[in-house]
Amino acid sequence: MERRAIFSAKVGFLFLAPALAFVAVFLLYPFVRVFLLSFTNQTLLGTTAPNPEWVGFDNYRRLFDFDRWMRLGEFGSALKITTQFVIGSALIGQVGLGLLIAWAFYRKKGVLREAVYTLVILAWIIPETVVAFTWVAFLDRDFGTLNALLDAVGLGRPDWLFKHPLESIILFNSWRGAAFSMLLFSSALETIPPSYIETAEVAGANAWQKFRDIFFPLLRGHILTDLILITLWTFNVFTPFLLTGGGPARRTELVSIYTYRTAFHGQHEFGKGGAIAVVMMLINFALALIYLSLIRRRRVHG
Amino acid sequence: MAKTRLLLSVLLAFSLMVAAFGLAAPAQAQDGPVTLTITCRCVAGGVNNNLVVWLTTYVIPNFEKMMADQGREVKVELVEFGGSDEQLKEQYALDLSVGSGYDIMAFDGFWVPEFVGAGLLKPLSEVVGPEVNEWEGWGHISPGIQAILGYQGDVYGIASGTDVRQIFYRTDLFEQAGIELPWQPTSWEDVLDTARKLKEAGVPIPLQINAGTAMGEATTMQGYFMVLLGAGHHMYDFEQNKWIVSSPAILDALNFYKTVYVDEELGDARMQLLQDGRNRSFVEFRDGNIGMLVEGDWFWRSVMAPGSETGLENRNELVGWAKMPAKEPGAGYNGQDYVSISGGTGWVINPNTEHPSEAWALLSYMSSPEPVRAFELMQPRISFRDDVAVAGDPVMTAMAEALLPLTTVRPMLPEYPQISYEAQLMTERVVSGEMTPEEAMQAFDEAVTELVGEENVIRIPLQ
């Protein structure tokens, strides 16, 4: 699709004006403030509140204090846990599951598709506070539905939130966010001309070959976009806090929870909190570049 | 032409939307009578309901009438807050930092140093004026209790309550295990032996003592301090003005935790490490699954109160209490046989208030004998005035009489909350089995030294 301009820059600017106003005041300005604050030791309480000092890269250096950053409760440990969380719940969980469901129901209609889609989307739109309550109930060792089922088939009653907290939040987040990827891929699949598929079927291609040679190349761009967005959002998601509180003993302390503890508890060190946020942004930017290089390696003409 | 029209329509639509969703009026009325706002962590029908009832049905109507009789028109508005204490503290910090906030705020004593350090609170005499010192109430409040909302010689508000801590136990489970009642252990070994007997009698959780970061300050107060003080010293050396970061007593305390949670499984470590562990402990105690629980008197008068969801109808028959012993008689802090520690809460006046004298009138009224007595009748608690007695609950009176003489307070220093957190983390590491007591103490030493500097810590050598 070509992008020819239809009207002049001046008119375009008018259309953009409200958005620009919002972005300037409520996005750029706070961002710049957070960025600048990350170079100070500003807190909300204690003596560093009225008299903050410029500390340069000190906040950043303290995050990457390699002697102890991997201890539970420190930044390195939070990064490690978050990486596992992202791989499990974003890459495999949301993108994988979303792609799977979209592909399974490709070109199908009817009650089955509607039912599955509605349930998946429900999981996505139900308010945060509510899903937290239902999942705490679902995963409870003694009364939860999951264990009731597992027990019924003889698999015992695992102590999910206590012994397998990381698995629990990965499962939870995959469930929570699969809808976005599903919707994205489902509409992306619709752009594939059916003739491609039919030709392949006539040629006797099986499901895997169809996926590898038709779907994947044509969907490449969409997969890229989805990965970038979902990774970014998952790195920043906070809802697992409502399930495990970052525990037990800090074992599920994601970076978002680490930031919360730094910027909102104790002395409210939001200078240091700003540094964490900037680092996470840069990490996500780097990841986006990595995704880009991995997926765009061979251009598809067509 | 068309472009101007486009721009104008966009702006018009925008401002219409803005106007339609309205700029809600600020909470405070500006003209007419003086309006005071008072806030606390309290919700009608929810958390701390008693406070809401007391304020809305007794204090406010009587105060407004009192003011009217003096010819002053004053309205008082209670702003309920439903979140956690930590969230309330954060709200205070935000509001005070921009010069706003409510006129009178319920305040936890140990927040005072941090807020004063940040310049967010001012002494009462500065906010209201020297007439504060003439108040008759000061003569009826002991200096120790006045100091709850005090810092470095100045007083920032009026304390409204303090508390004590002890061991609560289920008399029915003790009878089941054949333990003699009433029960008063005299050493840690006594407590552990009793726990072992309970375990043999089949009690699921013989002894539960708070540990871990999930319970926050409740761990430090009801858990760590109770054992540390029993092991011999405080967290802070008040003579030398330094923090004690390494000592045999700290190790003893940690080993107590290890014995209870790791070695002999006399307590449920899982509960301490789960996010809602404190709630669970309340429910388990109510349901008769916990034999002994180290808690504060708030547990007795609020959590356990008949009628409360976590309460017991025949609380007085089923629940007994005992003083927490030192490791051995005489081995406790200040050479005591038994130990306890007290926190405190009260009300401060916002330095940004526009009506300091009216705010002071309300605060001093709330802290005068009749209203305090009225609250006592609703919820018997340790009284902060010596001319108001604990009413209607002999157990509460007995606890106060036995423990107030033995009790101590937390170090009122700005760095305390962070050091308290490090102590909670230290207990968490031991209880979860992640570190040995020696390793955990070492980590505590490093963390606290980094926080306050080498010159502000002392280490007592281990023999």
Next chain:
Amino acid sequence: MNRYRIRTTTSRALLLVFAFIMSAFFALPLLWLLTAPFSTQANLAVKIPETPSLANFEAVFRNKFAIRALFQNNLILGGGVMVLVASIATLASYGLSRTRVPGRDVLVYILILFSSVVSGTAAMVPLFLLIFNLGLIDTYLGVILVMTGGLLPSGIFIMRDFVDSIPRSYEEAALVAGASSFRMFRDVAFPLVRPGVMVVAIWAFVNAWGAFLIPSVLLRSPEHMPASIAFYSFYTEAGTPNLTLVSAYAFLYTIPVLLLYLIVNWRFGFRFFGGIKS
């Protein structure tokens, strides 16, 4: 049966099994919400109550503060954010699409990156100070504006493909016929883009409906609090959640977004258009 028939029957059966597993996975955690509100002794188990009762709902409705939070404040906040985000994102993505803006996609992505920083806990104090300086603390407007700012970049992103995929021929014809750009937008482009606007509107509404952090930082009076915060009024004197009441309130809290989705899906269909390509 020939091989084709066997293959389709097998694949139909597989699909059925797959659908069943997926439905179970996505539905099971929600079952608690269907049983707990109707029982008098709620706990964490999913059990059909022996004597179903509406007592919990009665108790919830008696709590004026929580009901106002849900049926007034949430609607104001959700509606405000929905209208602002949908309209501004549509206008902006239309402008971005029909004018030559170099590096458009990178620009939007960078804005999304910024919005991830600004919606996190690290930015809460700066945001508080900003809103305070605008005099908008404890107002609906303050919360609506901040949430809109945070959602706009992603909203523009979602709208982008809807707008891009409208063939320009209609608009070019309209231009030739002398229509102003605004009329062109209103009469030609907007109707075609309406499904996209619906998606962004719902997405923005759902985000605002469930929001907790920003309202808790920017709002003060109980009269302005949204439902996510009103949950606390169903906690006990001791500070523990009262599961019977909490589940009933959660149920009420969920119904509106569920209905909204079902209605929009039925009338317009809820889908992204043309896929979101990078």
